[in-house]
Amino acid sequence: MSDRDGSRPDERLDGRLDSDGVARQRPVYSESQVIMTTVKVVIPFVMTYGLFITFHGADTPGGGFQGGAIIASVFLMIAFAFGIESTREWLANSLVVGLGTVGVFIFGAIGFGPLLLGGNFLEYTRYEPLLGDLLGLKEYEFVKYGMEAVEILGIAFIVSGVLMGLFFALAAGYSPSTDSLAVTGDRRDGADTATMEDTDD
Amino acid sequence: MSDTLLALLVTVPLVAAIFPLLVGLRVDDAGWPIAMAGSLAVVGLAGSLASTIYTAGPEGQRLIHELAGYPAPYGIELVGDGLSALIALLIGVVAVAVLVYDRSVDRPDAFYSGYLLLTGGLLGMTLTGDLFNLFVFLEIVGLVTYALVAAGDGGEAAYGALKYLFLGTVGASLYLIGVGYALVATGSLNMLDLQTRLAEVGYTDPLVQASFGFILVGFMLKIAVFPLHTWQPDAYTHAPDTVSAFISALVSTTAAYALIRIAFDVFTVDFFAANPLIADTVVLIASISIVVGSLLAATQTEVKRVFAYSSVAQFGMVVVAVGLNSRTALFGAVIHLIGHGLMKATLFMGAGTLSSAYGASTIADYAGLAKRAPYTGGAIAVTGLALVGIPPSIGLLGKWYIGLGAVESGTWSVAIVIFVSTLLSLSYVYQLIEALYFTPLEEPTGGESTADGAVDHATMADSAVADGGHAGRIAPERVAVVALLAVSTVVLFASVGLFDAMLDPVFGRFFQ
Numbered sequence: 001m002s003d004r005d006g007s008r009p010d011e012r013l014d015g016r017l018d019s020d021g022v023a024r025q026r027p028v029y030s031e032s033q034v035i036m037t038t039v040k041v042v043i044p045f046v047m048t049y050g051l052f053i054t055f056h057g058a059d060t061p062g063g064g065f066q067g068g069a070i071i072a073s074v075f076l077m078i079a080f081a082f083g084i085e086s087t088r089e090w091l092a093n094s095l096v097v098g099l100g101t102v103g104v105f106i107f108g109a110i111g112f113g114p115l116l117l118g119g120n121f122l123e124y125t126r127y128e129p130l131l132g133d134l135l136g137l138k139e140y141e142f143v144k145y146g147m148e149a150v151e152i153l154g155i156a157f158i159v160s161g162v163l164m165g166l167f168f169a170l171a172a173g174y175s176p177s178t179d180s181l182a183v184t185g186d187r188r189d190g191a192d193t194a195t196m197e198d199t200d201d
Numbered sequence: 202m203s204d205t206l207l208a209l210l211v212t213v214p215l216v217a218a219i220f221p222l223l224v225g226l227r228v229d230d231a232g233w234p235i236a237m238a239g240s241l242a243v244v245g246l247a248g249s250l251a252s253t254i255y256t257a258g259p260e261g262q263r264l265i266h267e268l269a270g271y272p273a274p275y276g277i278e279l280v281g282d283g284l285s286a287l288i289a290l291l292i293g294v295v296a297v298a299v300l301v302y303d304r305s306v307d308r309p310d311a312f313y314s315g316y317l318l319l320t321g322g323l324l325g326m327t328l329t330g331d332l333f334n335l336f337v338f339l340e341i342v343g344l345v346t347y348a349l350v351a352a353g354d355g356g357e358a359a360y361g362a363l364k365y366l367f368l369g370t371v372g373a374s375l376y377l378i379g380v381g382y383a384l385v386a387t388g389s390l391n392m393l394d395l396q397t398r399l400a401e402v403g404y405t406d407p408l409v410q411a412s413f414g415f416i417l418v419g420f421m422l423k424i425a426v427f428p429l430h431t432w433q434p435d436a437y438t439h440a441p442d443t444v445s446a447f448i449s450a451l452v453s454t455t456a457a458y459a460l461i462r463i464a465f466d467v468f469t470v471d472f473f474a475a476n477p478l479i480a481d482t483v484v485l486i487a488s489i490s491i492v493v494g495s496l497l498a499a500t501q502t503e504v505k506r507v508f509a510y511s512s513v514a515q516f517g518m519v520v521v522a523v524g525l526n527s528r529t530a531l532f533g534a535v536i537h538l539i540g541h542g543l544m545k546a547t548l549f550m551g552a553g554t555l556s557s558a559y560g561a562s563t564i565a566d567y568a569g570l571a572k573r574a575p576y577t578g579g580a581i582a583v584t585g586l587a588l589v590g591i592p593p594s595i596g597l598l599g600k601w602y603i604g605l606g607a608v609e610s611g612t613w614s615v616a617i618v619i620f621v622s623t624l625l626s627l628s629y630v631y632q633l634i635e636a637l638y639f640t641p642l643e644e645p646t647g648g649e650s651t652a653d654g655a656v657d658h659a660t661m662a663d664s665a666v667a668d669g670g671h672a673g674r675i676a677p678e679r680v681a682v683v684a685l686l687a688v689s690t691v692v693l694f695a696s697v698g699l700f701d702a703m704l705d706p707v708f709g710r711f712f713q
Contacts, residue, residue, distance in 0.1 A: 094226050101219035108216035111208075114270075121208035123270035 029083040039081035047074050057151040059144070064151035068159030075164050084171045096168065099161025107154030110146065122146075204266040206250045207279035207328050210289060213246065214239050214321035218314045225310030232313035237300050239317045243324065244293035251286040255703060262706045265330070274394045280330035283703035284535060288327045288458045291539050295450045295546050296320045298682050302550045303443040305676040312352060319345040319447070323455045332380045332390045332467070335459060339376065339423070342455070343369045346448055350440040361435035368432040372422030379415030382408050383467075395467045404468075404475035413468055413479065416460075423456035426520055427490035430513045437509035442553025445505060449512060450546035454538050457519045461534065464523050465711040473526045483524030488618045490517030495625035499632075502563045504552045507629050508545060511588065514622050515541045518603050521615055528712045530606025536700055537599025540690065544588050544596060547686040551581040554683060558675045564632050569642025576680045578637045580687035585630035587687075590623050593694035 054067025079087040111122045119126035124146030128139045137145065217239035221232035254262050264281040267273065281289075300316070322345060325338035347369065351362035384390060386408040387398035399409055418429070425433035433453075437445050464473075473480040494513030501507045515537065522534030554577045555561045555570055571578030587594030590601075600619055607615035 097222050097226060101223040104216060104219045105223075108212060111212060112216075115205055115208060120266060120270045121212065121268050125270065 029085070031083075032081075036081045039077045043074055043077065046070060046077070050074065054152055054156045055148075057148070064155030065159050067151075068156035069163060071156065072160040072163035072167075075160075076167055079167070079171070084168070088168050088171075091164070096161055096165045099157045100165060101161075103154050103157030103159075103161060106157070107150055110150055110154065122150075203250075203253045204264040204279075204281070206246055206253065207264060207266040207281045208268070210243065210246045210250065211279065211321060211325045211328055213242050214317045214324065217242070218317035218321065221310040221313040221317070230307075232308065232310040233300070233304065236313040236316050237297070240293065240296040240300055240320065243320060244290075244297055247286065247289040247293040247324075250281055251290050251703070254281065254283050254286050274389055274391050277334050278330035278391065278393075279328045280392070281328055282707050283705075284458070284462070284707045285327045287535065287539060287700070287703055288455065289324055291454070291542050292320060292323050292327065292451055295447065295542060298546060298686055299443055299447045299450075299550065301682045302446065302553070302679050304678055306441075306443065312349070315345050315349050315352075316447070319349065319452075323451055326455045326459055330392050332383065332392060332395070332463070334390075336373065336377050336380060339373050339456070339459070342452060343373055343423075346436075346452055349444045349448070350436045352444065353439050353441045355439075357435075358439040358441075361432075361439040365432040365436040368422055368429070372419045372429075374419070375415050375422065376419030379412045379417075379419060382412035382415060386412065392462070392467050396469060399468060400471065404472045409468075409472070410476060410479065413464075413472065413476075416463055417479075417483065420456050420460040420463075421486070421520070424453045424460065424516050424520065425513055426487060426516055427493045427513055430490070430494070433513065434506050434509040437512070437549075438503060438505045442549065442556065446546045446549035446553065449508065449549050450542040453512065453516055454542045457516055457534075457538055460520070461523060461531070465531070470526055470712055473524070480524045480526055484521055484612065484615060487517045487521035487524060488615060490514065491521065491618050491622045492625075495622040495629075499625050499629045501629075502565065504556075504562060504564060504567065504633070505549065507564070507633070508548050508552065511626060511629070512541070512545060514626065515545075515588075518600065518619060518622075521618075522603050522606065525603075525606055525610055525612060525615065527606035527610040528708050529609055530603045531708065531711070532700070532704060533599050533602025533604070533606060535704060536595065536602060536697075540587070540595035540599050540693065543686055543693070544584050544690050547580060547584040547683055547690065548588070550679070550686070551577050551584070551683045554675055554679045555581075564636050567633060567636035568640035569637075571637040572642055574675060574680075576684050577675065580680075580683045582634050582637060583687045584690055585633055587690040589627045589630050593691055595690050595693040595696070598694060598697060 050067050050070030050073070052067075053062035053070055054064055057063030057067065075087065075091065110124075114123040114126035115121055117126040117130065124142045125139050127146065128137070128142050131137070132139070132142075217235065220235045224231040224235060250264070254264070262282060265273075266279040266281075268277045268279065270276070296316075319342060322338050322341035326335060326342060329335050329338060343366075347362045347366045350365060351359050353361075380390070383395060383399070386402050386406060387395055389395050389398050402409055404410075422429045437449050440448065491514045494510050494515075494517055498507050498510035498514065501510060519534045519538055519541075522530040525531075552562075555567065555574060559566070559570060559573065561567050561570055571582070587596040590597040590599075600623065604616045604619045607613070607619070
């Protein structure tokens with residue numbers, strides 16, 4: 001936030017007013033009791049709804065993708081209410097990157113497991129001889145809970161992590177003139193999924 | 202369980218793609234070793250896939266891995282045969298080679314994540330046996346390629362990437378529409394299943410014809426066949442050299458492979474026999490692409506642009522083989538796909554080496570550079586001649602069999618087109634060789650009449666230094682990898698028997 005506080009006052013109202021193109025399209029945070037209170041009230045419900053959608057993905061409409069998006073929207077709301085920069089510092093990059101990457105890792109691990117047990121990729125029923133007695137599940141239930149695991153631990157993590165990363169990367173903007181740490185994606189770093197924009201902070 | 206190789210080939214690079222980011226949170230410069238480990242794993246897996254198929258008996262030459270254990274028409278299959286094993290091997294080898302070339306450049310971790318994602322996406326396109334799954338991997342490849350192209354310096358790279366994004370997305374969408382028509386006509390997405398079901402529906406059914414038409418145009422956009430090539434020169438020219446080498450060698454190649462796979466494994470030769478107009482149109486468009494691509498390449502001054510337009514011509518030759526309906530021509534097309542991948546990787550890496558060391562980006566800049574960089578210059582010359590088709594080289598093999606197939610099937614015009622294109626490619630390769638070897642070296646301190654050029658040269662060398670290179674100093678591993686690939690394009694001239702052994706069972710199925 002520090003670099004924005006020094007900018008001219010009229011830019012704070014409308015990002016498009018600037019003539020030199022320095023701070024364009026950067027929404028500037030202004031503290032609002034209405035928004036902060038509303039967000040505080042709404043967040044628990046949205047979070048619960050997101051988790052509900054995620055956990056019910058296998059047998060009702062919903063799933064990891066939709067649930068992950070709703071969970072990410074919680075953090076987007078927090079960012080709008082309490083300032084993007086402070087939310088970014090509060091969340092820490094390792095969390096945002098970690099969500100996306102660990103999600104892929106868990107997905108991969110669940111998929112690779114049956115390969116080690118002599119089956120095909122993602123063939124959940126192969127876990128049955130190994131874990132069936134331990135978990136008390138029947139063979140067909142492994143398909144259901146295997147999918148649940150991929151949805152919840154894999155896809156929901158990935159989607160929420162990537163959406164948050166995209167949001168913060170876009171909010172950080174592109175400033176060719178400055179070499180600030182906030183925009184690590186200044187030159188070659190434009191590559192790939194947006195989560196990386198935050199990695200090197 | 203050798204079919205496990207197929208699942209590992211696709212998933213290992215995709216999962217490995219997270220580690221540059223994850224490890225990068227704690228450790229600096231972890232991206233390159235991880236990407237290298239992933240790429241080496243791909244080479245190992247692809248190599249063992251190829252050797253499994255090569256040594257297997259007549260039955261075992263097609264490996265099938267049913268994902269999640271669901272049987273074929275309902276579940277998604279990964280299928281490996283001689284054709285896809287060759288392409289997978291090419292992807293692995295080029296991925297390792299380009300990474301070696303990239304060693305001396307400092308890049309963010311996310312670049313290597315993208316690199317591995319792209320490798321995994323390409324392998325997915327190569328090995329999938331499902332039309333919709335192919336679309337998913339096509340999108341993975343497309344999105345990562347746009348991002349990697351945009352990783353270049355400045356606005357031109359962003360412009361090139363944006364153009365590629367618009368056209369590439371249109372191409373993928375057209376493909377998806379085509380798949381949708383096939384689904385409406387047959388109710389299936391599995392390639393093997395579609396083969397029988399399309400025959401039941403009838404090849405002259407408008408739905409089936411429209412399906413092939415959309416798929417064809419979608420892939421022509423992705424392959425960059427004239428007049429749908431407009432994204433390609435900008436993307437190749439303005440992308441970082443590493444990315445240019447990688448995508449020019451693999452992305453269009455894999456799209457062309459997918460077109461061949463769908464044309465002959467899903468729609469089959471009977472479709473072309475029933476629709477001679479479609480086959481003739483493919484031959485016509487591809488022939489135009491060969492000539493126009495060569496002409497455009499011959500008129501360029503920027504080296505990377507020459508190579509980019511040359512790709513338009515080379516891929517025209519591959520696509521022409523799809524329309525020719527000749528086993529010999531298709532054999533040539535597959536060899537040319539692999540040869541072109543190796544040659545373009547070599548040429549773009551060679552051009553990148555010279556541009557980062559000497560700031561040389563136009564043909565005029567190459568004047569006398571062979572004295573300063575004998576190995577890189579020599580590799581560019583050898584590979585350029587291979588691209589023309591001077592024997593002994595893999596470039597000749599591909600063109601020869603495509604031309605032979607054209608003559609065998611009575612389409613003399615294609616043979617003439619290939620001959621004309623060879624002459625044109627000789628003209629632009631000769632320009633390069635002439636500049637490299639027979640034009641006197643420009644000395645920046647010489648104070649000659651070309652003072653302007655010398656100043657340009659010096660400033661460009663400076664910018665190259667800022668770019669991570671060292672003026673006048675070339676990283677030895679770059680020279681080694683470029684020279685090695687250049688030699689491989691010559692040595693592979695002797696590999697017809699190997700290609701034949703790999704492809705014979707596949708083509709036996711295509712041309713029953």
